[in-house]
Amino acid sequence: MPRTRVDTRAEIRAVAAELFTRQGFEKTSLREVAERLGITKAALYYHFPSKADLMRGIVQPLVDEIEELLADREAADGADPRQFLADYFDVILRYRQVFELMIRDVAALAQLDLLHQMLAWRDRIYRMLVGPDASPAQIARATVAIGGLQDCALTEAAVDEFRDAALDAAYAALGR
Template sequence: MAGEQALPSTGSASERACEPVQPDTHDSILQRARDLFARQGYRGTSIRQLTSGLGLTPAALYYHFTGKEDVLAGVLAPMERDGETIIARMAQLEPTPEALREVLDRYFDLLARDIVAFRLVADDVDVQQSAVGQRLRAQARDLFAWLTGSAPEVEDRIRAAAAVGTIRLSLEQSGVEPDAHRDAIIGRALQIMTD
């Protein structure tokens, strides 16, 4: 209240510096959701599971999110923003070898930043059917359409699928370090597209 002075804190400055900092509840919920969705799937994760590991009540979650699909949208928001950036950039590019390299570089970065989020969209049917999943799948179709050109032949579609798959599987399954093997992975994807 006005006129009241704050109570002095207890302990020394060094003791107070060692006290745990309360993490941001919103971000904590998103991190917990990301982990549980990856392990159990979207459908297999309940609101109670999302909150119980954080010491929160479901009401606390609903303070930050409208529901589980809103939590999912929050988990996938960085990927969606990155995808929008790629799509906007593709619209400015003519399909040249340099532009192809740029688009594959950006796709690599999108996956390397959060392969777990990508797996959710690629592998979880419930996520695919959500509003954010539909938007991300539309972005993937736009990427594929740009890679294959305006009148793709079967061979063009196969090449694009193989190039995109090379990047995804290299990051997801091969156990290679993305930063250390970036040029090799993108180089192989480019080779597939241009052979």
């Protein structure tokens, strides 16, 4: 007896995302995901060809948005670093849960050939913040700014005061 579902794939992603975040990707079995939804393991395989594909389905929207943001700013050169920090921060805040999953389970991401892309992001971001020929010191400052913001995105306290102060701190770290 099939259940009434508006969008089964979306529901699977939602449940899986929550379990993956709480217990980790590897420690969550497909049987567990299926039981939560009241379907069987085999039904999952109808919607997603593998566990990795399920993970990819969860993460892809965030990946696409970041890729879009980067391409956008690279096209318009002479971008404002302060504005970029704000935009980047807002993207990962909007995808807070998914972003937490990615950060908390980097090992799982590596299996999706996504790690390479993420490392490339870092270099592109550095280039935008401190230029293409940055010194180690400038790289360090950019790393503190971006890494600091990412850590802030993982905390719950998303009040405006918190967001603005985080951006101020990140910009201050750049030392401009």
